[in-house]
Amino acid sequence: MAQVYLPERSEAQVRPPRGPIQTRRQNDATPTQGQRPGFADAIVIIALIGAVALLVTAASRWTAEQNPAIHISLQPIYLPLYAGLSLLRMMLAYLLSLAFTLIYGHIAATNRTARRFMVPILDILQSIPILSFLPGVVLALVAIFPHSNIGIEMAAVILIFTSQAWNMTFSYYHSARTLPVELREAAMVYRLSPWRRFIRLEIPFAMIGLVWNSMMSWAGGWFFLMAAEQLQLGNRSFQLPGLGSYLQIAANAGNGGALLLGLFTLVVLIVLLDVVFWRPLVAWSDKFKFESVRSTEAPESPILDLLRRSTIIEWFSLHAAQPGSEWINRQIDRIFHNQSASMPSDESTPAPITYKTVIGWGIGGIIAVLAMIGCLLALHALAQISLLTWGTLGVDGFFTLMRTVLAMTIAVLWTVPVGVKIGMSPTWSRRLQPIVQVVASIPATAFFPVLLIVLFKLPTGVGINIAAIALMLLGTQWYVLFNVIAGAMSIPSDLREAADIYRVSGWRRWRTLILPAIFPYLVTGLITASGGAWNASIVAEVVQYNDKTIATPGLGSAIAQAAANNTPSILLASTLVMAFIVVFINRMVWRRLYQIAERRYTLG
Amino acid sequence: MSLSSKVTKMQQPTHSPAVLLEATHVRKMYGDEKRTKHGEIQGVLVLDDVSLQIREGEFVAILGPSGSGKSTLLRILSGLIHPTAGTVRYRDALVMGPDPHLAIVFQTFALFPWLTVLENVELGLEAQDLTRTQRTKRALAAIDTIGLDGFEDAYPKELSGGMRQRVGFARALVVEPELLFMDEPFSALDVLTAENLRTELLRLWREGRIPTKAILMVTHNIEEAVQMADRLVVMGHDPGCIRAILNGVPLADRLAKTPAHEHLVDLVYTIITQPDEDAGTIMAAQDGRKEQPVGPTATPKPSGRGYQSLPHIKIGAVNGLAERVQRHDGREDLAVLGRELQMELDDILPLVEAVELLGFGEAMEGDLILTDAGRRLAEGDELQDKEIFREQVLSNVELIRQMKEALDRAEDHEIQEDQILEQLEEYFSPDEARRQFETAVDWARYAELFAYDGASGLLYLEDAAPTSTQ
Structure with a gap:
């Protein structure tokens, strides 16, 4: 899932600009902080009980006897349970993504040899759509756990992971590579061990980018939730109880009421998550901002204030978390003892050969051998593909390219005027920002079936094509919109005043002031959106509705059908074609546009 | 072979304090992988044949124009980077990495914005085997010494520049370093704040209230160097080298603008603004009776580049x-x-x-x-x-x-x-x-x-x- 690719400029542009439009809290006085248990503690306890109940329910399902296609009831009463199960899957996938990000990102950023392979691999991975991972993941895990549901559950989690992890890893890698020199030197002078350097310097410095990219990853995860909970693999099909399945079943049955109800549940869930999880996290992570002066408008969250006032949490932090982390740090330092004060590897002096180097080369060797075996198998599979099939895939790629281009064009055409309007007017941005954010966070796949009801009244060929472009657009236009808003907000007021004084108005104002100023932001948004559109093609070009499957020629439908029919060689070939096109476009179009943007149109 | 080794011997009186840190014939090249058009691999020489001793009780200032490699020299002396050739010894032991007896105060403060003042100061102690209570106790003592009490729980971004640099000093002093290095510590501060902090540091240092045995400061402020240092190392550029080592003025003459003070400031300016002149000749030409300059060192070599280098000036x-x-x-x-x-x-x-x-x-x-x-x-x-x-x-x-x-x-x-x-x-x-x-x-x-x-x-x-x- 090519959710985000942040070339040089950091995440600052991708995030929806919420800072400047928030009103400051009226009264900051909290004199009774942490005195006695209160409202906050009650909420903490209820949340804990809820989490435990959900875990127990889920665990009993995971260990139960394997039931590949569980019956999904469209009764509203089951919706909270399904929502909880989907949420749990998302969380597990997210934790997996986080662990992957920290490990992969850290190694890629600190090991020069590994970096040479790891970054291009990540670049390719993010261009591979979720369904291409499907057969491998599902078959392997179901084979490992043949008797319980845990294999299928894990498969779903890993599939969601593949739509979440890459942009987070890129963001972390980027941060870890751009650590401020003086902080790195301070860490060296005060001889922080590699572990303490990791937790005191690297993670905090990467935190803000990580939080924003996590939010985008969750959006990506929701987008592909339906694809991850309904697995079709040859003649075997797997269905997991969850919100995604519910929506899919409702759409298949043509049950509009259930569809709307499911959609409503999803919206409530997403808004709730935003309020109780992301906003507090954003407000908390503000302290990691690398700035020398306190910004006047810091993000705030009432929930975070509530938590900070909770005596339970305070007690836990003081008596368990702090001593606990101290103990863990000591143990880790003890294990890696004597490695703290090593000289940084200087470019001009060859590093001495240590056992670490040997282990590193050993691991590298094993990976290289495995990769070679993989390549041989892949070549063997690809050898079976006829030239005709390659040709068809090329044509498919062209169709999908046309659809993404069209979707991007429509996105630019409406987001630029609207985004500029919102960004340049404080009133409008105050009114519209919260609405836009909620609308943007609803996965397009979820309300897509509702759209289909209308579109399928049109002739089939036209309807599906409009539907495909619409889904690509719905899934990705927000990146463009948010970036345009951020760009418009960043236009310095002196430039706007100068334009006013010299009476630069109408089209000339757009040409000389607005378009150049938002150009770098627009490019950043389009990079993300175009990657997203390619990935969305796998769910956009094949549609199931009312027990019918309608497909239109394209690379996305080729991949989806190859996965569903379990034809690995075609799946591999079509995935390669897509990865090639996406990476090629990134290198040839976006990176160049980005360089132009950076060179010529960067303000300040 | 420069004269610097001779110089340091010349300077050695009969019972001089012990040498803490000694650099001998240090060279540093950067960018080894850089290739010229003809495919030869050649690095840029940033430091050429630098030898320097730092003794107990000394305050040494390193001065020089930009590009003279003074910050690089400080980083080599502290073990942050390797010299390409030559050695650095701390009390006769070869320096192979950041030394536990050494702390650095940075020009940009280098505070961790996500840690409070107390946590930032404690960071200096994290590498040592102390319990949390001991760590906090020592950090609080350092905060107290440096005049930061009351700010323990503040974040760096809430502090003014001067207060932030105090945190930098507290973090350095809490490890009780024998050697305190300062890389242009006052240049990011406004004039009055810098003056205030300078005076306070000198007071702590002269009254022996900090355990530090020697201080090395890199600066490009000549007045500051004359005001603070016992010895001034003047560096030249293309490539970086030591041009002269001068004795500071007596303590009594430091703060007041005495003739000795003025004279030394003038002398340093003269040396630095005439990069192609031999420092010894300049000193001989100047009124050399008053303070005995320790002596000229490396004669500047003709610029190795063979091409005129333009200063980047509007x-x-x-x-x-x-x-x-x-x-x-x-x-x-x-x-x-x-x-x-x-x-x-x-x-x-x-x-x-x-x-x-x-x-x-x-x-x-x-x-x-x-x-x-x-x-x-x-x-x-x-x-x-x-x-x-x-x-x-x-x-x-x-x-x-x-x-x-x-x-x-x-x-x-x-x-x-x-x-x-x-x-x-x-x-x-x-x-x-x-x-x-x-x-x-x-x-x-x-x-x-x-x-x-x-x-x-x-x-x-x-x-x-x-x-x-x-």
């Missing part, structure tokens, strides 16, 4: 400087100039260099003296200025002359920037080549010699340009 500043000196009858003391314009060495040196290179003035005995062209520049109006500048650029700046000639020769009177850059990269690193090119273009644009289109990277002659250069 024309307006050259004009302004000429006008100011002209108001002082064409001759002004550089130390006074620096003080009154609030410019530190790194600002004023390239400016003086540009004035000299363009033939508008000459630095002599710590003064800047305008030449005839310089006087004309100071008195001329905008159009005359351009005319004078054009003449001077063409007769003095090799690079611009070559570019102009190439343009005259070229068919369409156009050339690609790459052509020039490639040539420059034989002598400079790619980044520096770019900067050299940009400075040349800036000067040439002002002189209306040729035009440059940044988007296409094209240099061209403007037909309409008044080319009265023939």
Whole structure:
């Protein structure tokens, strides 16, 4: 899932600009902080009980006897349970993504040899759509756990992971590579061990980018939730109880009421998550901002204030978390003892050969051998593909390219005027920002079936094509919109005043002031959106509705059908074609546009 | 082999304090992988044959223009980076990495913005095997000493620059370092705050309230160095080397502007503004009776580059400087100039260099003296200025002359920037080549010699340009 690719400029542009439009809290006085248990503690306890109940329910399902296609009831009463199960899957996938990000990102950023392979691999991975991972993941895990549901559950989690992890890893890698020199030197002078350097310097410095990219990853995860909970693999099909399945079943049955109800549940869930999880996290992570002066408008969250006032949490932090982390740090330092004060590897002096180097080369060797075996198998599979099939895939790629281009064009055409309007007017941005954010966070796949009801009244060929472009657009236009808003907000007021004084108005104002100023932001948004559109093609070009499957020629439908029919060689070939096109476009179009943007149109 | 080893021996009285840190024949090359056009691998030499001792009880200041490698030297001495050749010894043990007996105060403070003042100070102790209580206790004591009590739970961004640097000092002192290194510690602060912090540090140091045995400070503020240091190490550039090691003025003369103080400031200015002169000759020429300079060291070698290097200076500043000196009858003391314009060495040196290179003035005995062209520049109006500048650029700046000639020769009177850059990269690193090119273009644009289109990277002659250069 090519959710985000942040070339040089950091995440600052991708995030929806919420800072400047928030009103400051009226009264900051909290004199009774942490005195006695209160409202906050009650909420903490209820949340804990809820989490435990959900875990127990889920665990009993995971260990139960394997039931590949569980019956999904469209009764509203089951919706909270399904929502909880989907949420749990998302969380597990997210934790997996986080662990992957920290490990992969850290190694890629600190090991020069590994970096040479790891970054291009990540670049390719993010261009591979979720369904291409499907057969491998599902078959392997179901084979490992043949008797319980845990294999299928894990498969779903890993599939969601593949739509979440890459942009987070890129963001972390980027941060870890751009650590401020003086902080790195301070860490060296005060001889922080590699572990303490990791937790005191690297993670905090990467935190803000990580939080924003996590939010985008969750959006990506929701987008592909339906694809991850309904697995079709040859003649075997797997269905997991969850919100995604519910929506899919409702759409298949043509049950509009259930569809709307499911959609409503999803919206409530997403808004709730935003309020109780992301906003507090954003407000908390503000302290990691690398700035020398306190910004006047810091993000705030009432929930975070509530938590900070909770005596339970305070007690836990003081008596368990702090001593606990101290103990863990000591143990880790003890294990890696004597490695703290090593000289940084200087470019001009060859590093001495240590056992670490040997282990590193050993691991590298094993990976290289495995990769070679993989390549041989892949070549063997690809050898079976006829030239005709390659040709068809090329044509498919062209169709999908046309659809993404069209979707991007429509996105630019409406987001630029609207985004500029919102960004340049404080009133409008105050009114519209919260609405836009909620609308943007609803996965397009979820309300897509509702759209289909209308579109399928049109002739089939036209309807599906409009539907495909619409889904690509719905899934990705927000990146463009948010970036345009951020760009418009960043236009310095002196430039706007100068334009006013010299009476630069109408089209000339757009040409000389607005378009150049938002150009770098627009490019950043389009990079993300175009990657997203390619990935969305796998769910956009094949549609199931009312027990019918309608497909239109394209690379996305080729991949989806190859996965569903379990034809690995075609799946591999079509995935390669897509990865090639996406990476090629990134290198040839976006990176160049980005360089132009950076060179010529960067303000300040 | 420089004279520096001789110097240090010369300086050794019979019972001198113990040597804490000793660098011998340190060299440092950067960018080994950089290749010239001919495919030879060559690095840029930033430090050449530097030898230096730091003894117990000493406050040593390292001074020099930018590019003299003084920060690099500090990082080599502290074990942060390896020298390419030569050794650094701490109490006779070879320094192989950051030394536990050493702490650094950074120019940019280098505080962790996500940690509170207390946590930042405790960070210095994290590598030591202490319990949390011990750590906090020591950190609080350091915070107390440095005058930060009450700010323990504040985050760095809530503090003013001066308070932030106090945190930097507290974090350094909490590890009870034998050696305290400071990399331009006051240059990011405003004048009054810097003065306040300097005085307080000196008080702690002289009263022995901090366990530190020696202090090494890198600075480009000459007054600051004279005010604080027992010994001044003056460095030169291309490549970085020690040009002279001078004894500081007696304690009593430090704060007041005594003749000894003034004299030393003048002497340092003179040495630094005459990079091609042997430091020993300058000192001999100056009134050398009062303080015995420890001695000259490395004679500056002719610049190894073999190509004129342009200081990156905007024309307006050259004009302004000429006008100011002209108001002082064409001759002004550089130390006074620096003080009154609030410019530190790194600002004023390239400016003086540009004035000299363009033939508008000459630095002599710590003064800047305008030449005839310089006087004309100071008195001329905008159009005359351009005319004078054009003449001077063409007769003095090799690079611009070559570019102009190439343009005259070229068919369409156009050339690609790459052509020039490639040539420059034989002598400079790619980044520096770019900067050299940009400075040349800036000067040439002002002189209306040729035009440059940044988007296409094209240099061209403007037909309409008044080319009265023939």
